[in-house]
Amino acid sequence: MNRAHYWCAVGQIFIASAIFYMSLFFLPRAARGPLALLLLIFGLTLIIKCDIWRYRDAGFSAWWLVLQIALFIASFIAFFIGLVGLLVTSLFDSNASSAGLTILFVLSLPTMAATSIWMFVWCLMPSRQRRG
Numbered sequence: 096m097n098r099a100h101y102w103c104a105v106g107q108i109f110i111a112s113a114i115f116y117m118s119l120f121f122l123p124r125a126a127r128g129p130l131a132l133l134l135l136i137f138g139l140t141l142i143i144k145c146d147i148w149r150y151r152d153a154g155f156s157a158w159w160l161v162l163q164i165a166l167f168i169a170s171f172i173a174f175f176i177g178l179v180g181l182l183v184t185s186l187f188d189s190n191a192s193s194a195g196l197t198i199l200f201v202l203s204l205p206t207m208a209a210t211s212i213w214m215f216v217w218c219l220m221p222s223r224q225r226r227g
Contacts (some may be wrong), residue, residue, distance in 0.1 A: 096148035096149050096152050097152060098149075098218075098219065098222070099149070099179075101145055101148070101149045101218060102202050102218075104141075104145050105145060106143065107136060109113065109141060115134050116134065119131055119134075123185040143160070146214075147160060149217075150217065150218075150223060152222045153218075153219060153223060154220075160214075163213060163214050166210045167210045170195040170203045171203070171207060173202070173206075173210075174203035174207065176196075176199060177196050177198075177199035177200025177203060180193065180196035180199075180200075180201055181193055
């Protein structure tokens with residue numbers, strides 16, 4: 096999948112997802128949760144499939160995508176743990192030191208940003224010419 100096809104597919108997925116998520120507001124409240132979860136899973140599956148095709152077209156293994164997703168999820172978890180830890184420490188124990196939580200919170204933000212930029216740059220790479 097070359098760059099033009101990739102970005103066209105990703106744009107269509109995002110537009111369709113936005114339309115479907117906006118249409119959820121017209122459904123009864125009980126139906127919104129499961130349908131939103133299904134839409135999220137479906138959208139992420141399509142995006143990951145397009146990313147795998149794009150990485151292979153650019154000459155990279157799809158395992159790099161797994162590494163990038165794992166790094167992003169780990170940094171998001173570190174961000175969440177740091178944020179919750181800082182809030183709990185500041186609310187309930189004013190004498191406790193929260194330096195470790197602050198470091199965890201602060202370091203997770205650049206890691207998430209760097210991983211996102213890394214994925215974005217690799218999707219912008221030109222296609223490799225195939226022999227044959």
